[in-house]
Every structure is written in structure tokens, then in C-alpha cells.
Amino acid sequence: DAKTTQPNSMESNEEEPVHLPCNHSTISGTDYIHWYRQLPSQGPEYVIHGLTSNVNNRMASLAIAEDRKSSTLILHRATLRDAAVYYCILRPYGQNFVFGPGTRLSVLP
Amino acid sequence: DVKVTQSSRYLVKRTGEKVFLECVQDMDHENMFWYRQDPGLGLRLIYFSYDVKMKEKGDIPEGYSVSREKKERFSLILESASTNQTSMYLCASSPTSQGLETQYFGPGTRLLVL
Numbered sequence: 001d002a003k004t005t006q007p008n009s010m011e012s013n014e015e016e017p018v019h020l021p022c023n024h025s026t027i028s029g030t031d032y033i034h035w036y037r038q039l040p041s042q043g044p045e046y047v048i049h050g051l052t053s054n055v056n057n058r059m060a061s062l063a064i065a066e067d068r069k070s071s072t073l074i075l076h077r078a079t080l081r082d083a084a085v086y087y088c089i090l091r092p093y094g095q096n097f098v099f100g101p102g103t104r105l106s107v108l109p
Numbered sequence: 110d111v112k113v114t115q116s117s118r119y120l121v122k123r124t125g126e127k128v129f130l131e132c133v134q135d136m137d138h139e140n141m142f143w144y145r146q147d148p149g150l151g152l153r154l155i156y157f158s159y160d161v162k163m164k165e166k167g168d169i170p171e172g173y174s175v176s177r178e179k180k181e182r183f184s185l186i187l188e189s190a191s192t193n194q195t196s197m198y199l200c201a202s203s204p205t206s207q208g209l210e211t212q213y214f215g216p217g218t219r220l221l222v223l
Contacts, residue, residue, distance in 0.1 A: 036212075041216070041217075042214075042216055042217070043113075043199050043200075043201070043214025043215050043216055043217050044152070044199070044201075044212075044214050045213075045214065046211045046212065046213070049211075087151075096142075096154055096157065096167065097152075097154070097212065098151075098154075098168075099144075099151040099152035099153075100151050101149065101150075101151050102151070
């Protein structure tokens with residue numbers, strides 16, 4: 001399975017943008033980049049995914065490097081409710097997910 | 110909103126007991142999954158199912174079995190619970206129409222085996 005590397009933890013101040021990095025230097029051409037997050041005492045929830053181009057949705061933006069060896073999840077304005085573990089996952093189309101340990105994001109008021 | 114529900118949030122069982130964990134989804138999704146989550150190990154896939162009466166082994170199926178008699182329900186069975194099966198168990202579903210890109214998770218069942 002293709003692997004991702006994320007920082008164990010990050011801190012952000014409320015109402016400021018947050019950039020969560022993910023390295024995936026062994027990515028292959030068919031691997032999609034997915035981000036999920038897990039709020040305390042809940043199951044993971046989908047955030048965003050992409051293949052080659054940057055993606056935006058109501059929750060976040062995904063910036064993918066030109067060589068696809070890294071990506072960044074951008075929360076434009078962090079709120080206290082965004083405190084969670086964020087998982088960056090590589091997945092070939094149609095195959096199963098492999099969740100790593102993720103990045104624990106703390107949001108300070 | 111998609112809803113995935115799990116029968117219990119917390120469960121305490123004794124070693125050797127047979128344990129049933131139930132998962133129900135209300136969005137007519139074809140695909141359903143069982144994961145376990147342990148500190149430092151992330152989520153690991155136990156079993157999944159692409160259709161009624163179909164099942165496929167995930168990465169760690171040993172000690173578990175599953176049942177999918179109806180499309181909306183996917184059960185995880187611990188035939189003889191052991192202490193190393195103490196964990197958080199998460200169920201998920203996804204529609205085939207989205208190419209498995211989006212999985213919807215339940216709240217989890219925290220199982221303690223004594």
C-alpha cells in the first residue's frame with residue numbers, strides 16, 4: 001500500500017487558516033488522495049478527495065503538488081469544531097482505504 | 110443525511126462469549142465495511158461486503174466473521190471473544206455510484222473483553 005506521512009499534531013488559533021501537510025512520495029498514477037477527519041467520540045467523516053487538480057468544497061480545499069508527491073488540506077477559517085484527527089489516505093480507485101495515525105489538530109480559542 | 114447506526118456505543122463481554130455487533134444504514138448503499146481502531150494502529154479493515162450475502166476479508170479477519178442477509182444490515186461476529194479483541198469497532202457504508210470515494214461511518218462501538 002502507498003504510504004503517507006503526516007505530522008503527529010498541529011495547533012491553530014481560532015478563525016485563522018490551517019494548512020495540514022501530507023507527504024506521499026511513493027504515489028502512483030491511479031492513487032486518489034483522500035482526507036477524512038475524526039471528531040472526538042465519533043466515526044471518521046469524509047472531508048475531500050482529489051487526483052491531480054486542486055479541489056474545493058464547503059468544508060475545505062485540497063492543494064496537490066504538481067508532482068503529486070505531497071498535498072495540503074486547507075481549512076480556511078478554523079473553528080473549535082474543527083478540532084479532530086485528520087487522515088490523509090492514498091487509495092487506488094475502487095480499492096479499500098488504509099487509515100494511518102493522522103494529524104491531531106488542536107484549535108485554540 | 111446518510112445515517113449509519115451501530116447497535117451499542119459501549120459493550121462489556123467476557124472471554125469466550127459470542128459477540129454480535131450490528132450495523133444498519135438507511136441510504137440503500139451497496140457496500141458496507143467493518144473496521145477496528147486501536148491507539149497507534151489507526152483503522153484496520155476487518156471485513157467488507159459489496160452486496161447481500163457477499164463478504165470479503167479485509168486486512169485482519171482472523172477471529173471474526175460477518176453476515177449480510179439484508180442490504181441495510183451488516184453484522185460483525187466474534188465467535189469466541191478474546192481480550193485482544195478489546196477495541197473500538199467502526200462500521201461504514203458507501204454507494205457504488207460514488208466509486209467507493211466516500212465512506213459514511215457510524216459512531217462506533219467500544220468493546221471491552223474481560
